[in-house]
């Protein structure tokens with residue numbers, strides 16, 4: 001018998017036509033949920049729903065639109081709350097935007113794009129969903145999608161990193177108004193994960209990150225989906241306000257102190273790369289990490 005903890009429950013997953021969001025939707029459908037597939041791209045949302053509904057039963061519903069727009073969010077939450085024979089008890093604020101850019105040249109337009117979706121969208125989705133859950137009186141689960149870049153500085157991602165750190169703090173803040181209502185709020189923070197987007201950004205994305213992650217592998221969307229499903233399930237009922245990193249250990253380490261000393265003293269790297277100065281080695285490493 002398949003484990004189906006989500007039967008009779010509806011979930012909203014924003015930005016779920018592709019990538020991590022789609023994997024989350026797929027996992028929740030497999031475990032019994034009805035899922036509202038939101039995406040800014042209506043054709044992609046429709047295609048995702050077609051895949052998820054293969055067979056006789058309707059498991060998912062497309063609700064395309066901008067997950068950063070509070071008025072749209074209200075309409076989407078209202079739609080989800082009115083799906084028959086199911087209750088809106090799960091929300092995943094997954095849609096998020098990454099804008100790379102040098103700090104000195106970063107424009108107000110790029111800043112607004114990042115903050116509108118990552119922070120405003122996440123905040124008002126949690127608010128609208130929590131109102132429904134409060135009215136229903138049966139509690140609920142909210143998962144916010146953060147990032148490893150919300151925990152560690154990363155070249156050319158100042159606005160994005162700031163927004164993801166804000167999301168992590170939002171999970172803590174919301175324990176106070178929502179805990180007494182039986183609503184838990186957690187942040188699941190992926191590390192480098194192989195999706196259609198990241199694959200396009202860097203052809204050897206998987207190879208590069210398998211080298212950088214202590215566990216020698218790149219993250220797969222299903223790694224994040226399984227963690228989100230745990231956070232939404234009754235098994236995590238005493239966990240709230242937490243950020244759980246799904247990053248293969250990347251945020252657990254820092255550069256070796258010996259390596260840093262070599263850089264500070266601008267001495268050649270001694271570990272078999274004698275022809276490379278420490279600064280050059282650091283530059284190569286940073287380049288790998290941001291490409």
Ligand SMILES: NC(=O)c1ccc[n+]([C@@H]2O[C@H](COP(=O)([O-])OP(=O)(O)OC[C@H]3O[C@@H](n4cnc5c(N)ncnc54)[C@H](O)[C@@H]3O)[C@@H](O)[C@H]2O)c1
Pocket residue numbers: 014015016017018019020021038039040041044065066067068094095096097098117145146147148149189190191192193194195196197198
């Ligand atoms: N992929 C990674 O390596 C990684 C790492 C850390 C954190 N994350 C976070 O995980 C989440 C999902 O990442 P991903 O790489 O799967 O995303 P992605 O960039 O592939 O986008 C997923 C979907 O979101 C949709 N989308 C874009 N703007 C939207 C909007 N305004 N409203 C609704 N939908 C919108 C896109 O059309 C796309 O189908 C994001 O919050 C991202 O910041 C991803």
